[in-house]
Amino acid sequence: MTYDPTQTTTAPKSDGPAASVAAEALAATATSRGQAIRQRLQQLLAFGGLAILFIVFAIASPQIFPSYSNVTNILFSAVVVGILALGATLVIITGGIDLSVGTGMIFCGVMSATFITNWHIPIALGVPMAILFGGLLGAVNGFNVAVNKLPPFIATLAMMLIAGGLALVVSKEAPIYFPTGYQQISTGTLIGDNLLPGVPLPRNFPNAVIVFAVAAIIATVLLNRTLLGRYDLAIGSNEEATALSGVNVKKWLIVIYAVAGLFTGLAGVMISARLGDAQPTGGQGYELQAIAAVVIGGTSLSGGKGSIVGTLIGALIIAVLNNGLQIISVPQEWRDVILGIVILLAVYADQLRARRGSAT
Amino acid sequence: MPVPANDSLTGPYDADLLLQAEGVTKSFPGVKALSGMRLDLRKGEVLALVGENGAGKSTLMKLLTGIYQMEEGQFWLEGQPLSVKNPKEAQERGLAIIHQEFNLMPDLTVAQNIFIGREPLTGGFFTKPKELEAQARELIDRLGLPLDPSAKVHSLTVAKQQMVEIAKALSYNARVLIMDEPTAALNDAEVDTLHDLIRRFITPQTGVVYISHRMPELKRIADRVTVIRDGEYIDTLNMAEATLDQVISRMVGRAIDTSARPENVRTDRPVLLTVENLSTKELLQDVSFDLYEGEILGFAGLMGAGRTEVARAIVGADPRTSGTIRLRGKIVNPHNAAEAAKQGIGYLSEDRKKYGLMLGQAVASNIAISSLADQFSRFGFVNDRAIAKVAGEQRVALRIKTPSVAQLAKNLSGGNQQKVVIARWLVKNSDVLIFDEPTRGIDIGAKDEIYHLLNRLASEGKSIIMISSELPEVLRLSHRIVVMAEGRITAVLAAADASQESIIALATHPDGGPLAAAGADHHEEDAR
Structure with a gap:
């Protein structure tokens, strides 16, 4: 069975908005103790925004918007930007930025197709290879930032161009089609197909969302529970002090950019699986959407502060906006205007709160 | 007993008074930063304002310059009520503040910095560089400052950058100069230069409020001292009659021992860290010394003598051009702070x-x-x-x-x-701890605690390198004292042989000549 985003079967369980269920599950994994209160507040703010948006659209379009299939649609549409934003969160917490994730993702999709379609490598091996390829691109970014001391903006701007160009070169400027089965990674419905007999699982629930959720859990654990997360926050707070504390900052910066690259690779697999072919173009703009999701989620561009839950909420806000505005027939150009305003409001609210917090 | 200098603060129309504060109160959510604060600055005087960190000095300054607005109370300038809404207005009323952290643009020249926002212009838009420089030159000469108006600010020492700030402040024809910790980053020679400058600024129509943590300085520069504690006015003393201990006891509300000497000085311990022929590209030349187990080794010298550079080169934070670092006889030569930390060498920077x-x-x-x-x-x-x-x-x-x-x-x-x-x-359980200015910016009560802590760590067997610009601190704690000048070690003194005078001589005359002079000083010291 395949998930079809256009399909409008109404599932038996159409009550709770799946968005909030997902967010709740993820909130439970966020157990960072230190700056807990502040971050909680920001998340509350962002989550409140998401809830309000949801309610507004539900009132505007009570038939279509809050339906099970549409909520699934929203989650499905958040997958690619969301996965990119997970990696971007880790990089932005260091005080850096990664502009290469959009074209990098496309390049990874092309590489995935090269491995699987052109070189006939089995999907089960080709997909991890494509993800690792993303990690390699990230490691190059990290090397340029940490060792060659290039500003992250420049290092990843260059990588954005290089990855975008190489994607065209490798694909010979034409889409590469995947063998059947590859698309299942995104549009298959693993849990809908009687995964656990007897347990009423949601039907027609796309694998892409499950992959996204697993990726989000991994990112949360990485940030909150591991050395990588601690050093990430420490470097973003004060890189010099972290180095003088005896942390090998160069090594960890490369690791962090590489891990972000793995998420880029995964996003490349997900976007190519959704389409069923690897498009050599169309990646540009995704990096900015990912950054927007991170920023709306309250991660500070100056580094040292951020959360994966916030980023998830940010990605969902963007997805809900796009979907809801489309349903109430707002044209694309106006959707961009509104998204821009939402970014301004989100960051302004965050700064207001921070200013009030530090006024003592 | 100290004599209160001005027991009953006179009303706002006393002709001798330049600046007054009465009943100033300011609170922040959950904290009362100032409560009924008073202050009176007479014409022609330097008034020291002292208090521990958090006593409310900065808040008072921020109220004076309009960064904050007070809830109750009143300021008077020469008997006229003074209420400013922002720092620019304060400047126009003749109040100049030199903050601890400078507001200078490092890539602009001295002249551009002094006249920023008031550049001489043609047609309201095009700058006139020659005239700007001439104006700056005139001001600098009038103040007698050793500054080049065309020099970029980033190329100046901290002391000269401060002079630029002062020149900028005085170019507004300030009558009240308020200085917040002006000597925190200066060496002793630079402090003297600053004090000369302050004395030249003082006329029968001007006054200086001098905020400092450095007690001995106050004796030299201040006429009176106002002590505040926990947001409240405590006392004002005439400097000539007050002892430092009296001032300090009012600040902290308890007596503090300022005559402590190094503890547990022994010469029979094994060497832990050996530094041989350490050099760097810019500054250090053949720096060699030993650090014993359980020792506090003081590093004295002027700003720029290379003390911090030694610390950074040892832990590999800056590259070495030559040199060997041994720990218990084994070569370690760390390439970065991570390697140094692994070997048990920790560096605690001057800039926390x-x-x-x-x-x-x-x-x-x-x-x-x-x-x-x-x-x-x-x-x-x-x-x-x-x-x-x-x-x-x-x-x-x-x-x-x-x-x-x-x-x-x-x-x-x-x-x-x-x-x-x-x-x-x-x-981390480091054996070697390198403290760079361990008490910079720390109030005097907490300083004492840090001193006890350093002594305790040494007695527990930690080896400590302590870099400090405060000679009393060096003399109080160090078992031995390394004196540096211009990137080289000029002497290593035993605690008993060192005095402020001998250290200053060795730090300012790196060519060996003053060794004899230092010896003479040392005898003088003994005679006292």
């Missing part, structure tokens, strides 16, 4: 906020950062419970004042922040 702390992170994270990989994680997963436990133990042991180790480091006072950094290296 820039190079020491992750201000936005919890106290516990700051304590654990150096030991995360080897003590607080398994397979890359961090054990928060262990961190909280160990951080809590350090909090008790070092008496770090914080409601909890989850508190962000930026919310702690300077002294407690320093303790957090110390705790970090104790948890």
